[in-house]
Amino acid sequence: MEGNRIVMFIRDYLSFILLYSMMLMVAIIFLILQNTIDYKNGDIVYFLIIEMTILITGLIADYAKHIKYSNQLISTIKHMDELHDIALIDSPVTTEQKLVVTLLKKQNSTYLNKTEKSCRQQEFRNHFTLQWVHHMKTPISIIDLHLQEVSQENNTIDSETLESIKEELYKVESGLKMMLDTARLDKFEIDLQISRLPLHELIRNIINEHKELCIRYAISPHIEGEAWIETDKKWFNVVINQFISNSIKYSKNKSGAKSVLFKIGTQPDGTVTICVKDEGIGILESDIPRIFDPFFTGENGRITGESTGMGLYLVKQICDRLGYKVSVSSEKNIGTSFIIHLNNQNIYQTIMSDY
Template structure:
């Protein structure tokens, strides 16, 4: 940094060097000035030592504030401005401090505006979802009241898909506050699966899809019922959506390594392209199958992934084109929920 400082002060160094040369030239050319050669060497040496000492002193003084800022820049956090040191010199450090203060204030104002806007959007979205649930509930009551009517029953599957999309939007609006909404308890995954299969039975019957549910062991886990059911619902709806008519879903529960409960949902759909597989959990990504279906939002798997992070559930995906897709939920035995349960026993 000292070399950079000298380069920055090169005009001063050139000026001092020229003045020294001019002084030496005057001493040598002016006959009225008599200086012994050893005295001239002494004078030049003393001048250079004083100049170098001056530059070192000014370097330490002028760069002290910037060194502290450089140290701060290596670890910038949310409260970075609170760590910015107050300027000691009168110029130009106060100008730098004022600039950083204005940038920080502008950033804070911008952030408050964005948070307020996001909060308003989430509030409007949640309000809209709740408003939509009222007519959907009325439609469901009407459909259930006319079970013998073929037209009403044909509308049942369409109503279910609308209900799932509205429900998905509701969970999107709640995702930011997921941590405060978790209520872990000991649950049987088999029961959660059966409840979701029952909810989606109308859609399965419309496509004549059968479900093969097998379990080799007890499937008790410690997790949140509402959010876990939503994740299972996303995987089941995806499997049903991409399964062919008269197809079959395979759901298996068993023990994974380290006695972790694993739930695998496999469909007979078109499968996922190898280049799409690493991105299926990205927000808004639909892939080739989604474009063909023209009904994918790219949000279902993203939400499932984000929720699974909070539930400490590991996801594993296996797919091959033309052979279907298999998604596994691994409820690890060493997650914080399970450890908390063990401490309460």
């Protein structure tokens, strides 16, 4: 193995050795012509011995200087399945070798970051699946309990029980939808269809899907303003659905009539804004910076016990991929306002950057 490395080293330095030999021959010829050395007395032999000694000594010193770097490279190549081994290459000598080591470490760091991100995403999905299964057990158990009560009461269902069954079924359906939307998020670009749609009509249709719960908990949805936007209908519906679901979830336990306002406006640059303002229990100020983090439920999630911590995370991911900006402000026990900025140019720029 060592012999192979010496051969490789000599091969790399062959052009230098040949150039040195040519220059040495030229120097000898020049010295002879100048009568500086006498080739008959063996002066040339002594001169050659000295020069070759210098050359060989220099090559040996250079080989000793590079051997550690070469050994590290060979070791890393043999253990490419262990990515962190690249960090062991710490003996570059020349500027070129230093650049190569820097490049390898940057590539390794980029790959490790992407791998770590992929692992985190997989952990998020697995954790969400476990949470989802756990949360689905409660509404299913309640439905089963109500059905047992109905069977014991000669198949009669009072209106309150019926409403409760409907609400639990709504929770099951919402949980199923969120799980499917989260699963499809990785294939977002493949599942994207952009079209021009009336924003006010989209919101109105989604509100109608929640009207029974709104009536039950005295929540009055309102829409102010009109606008047309270019978006993906299915993904945009997920965002609006989440806002309405949260408004109901965090307003239903407050007494009296409540409202949810969808205020649509258009900025001078053509950006359409939607402000979703509810009169729920609000968000604790210390929780606001983390509400878009996956699995973060905050104080409200602990109070209601219904939060998975994935709804607003899903909203933020969808808005980012559509080129929308979303912000939030809230006052505890007063209500919460979410504002989305929708720019038709941003959506195409964001989509193109993903390909």
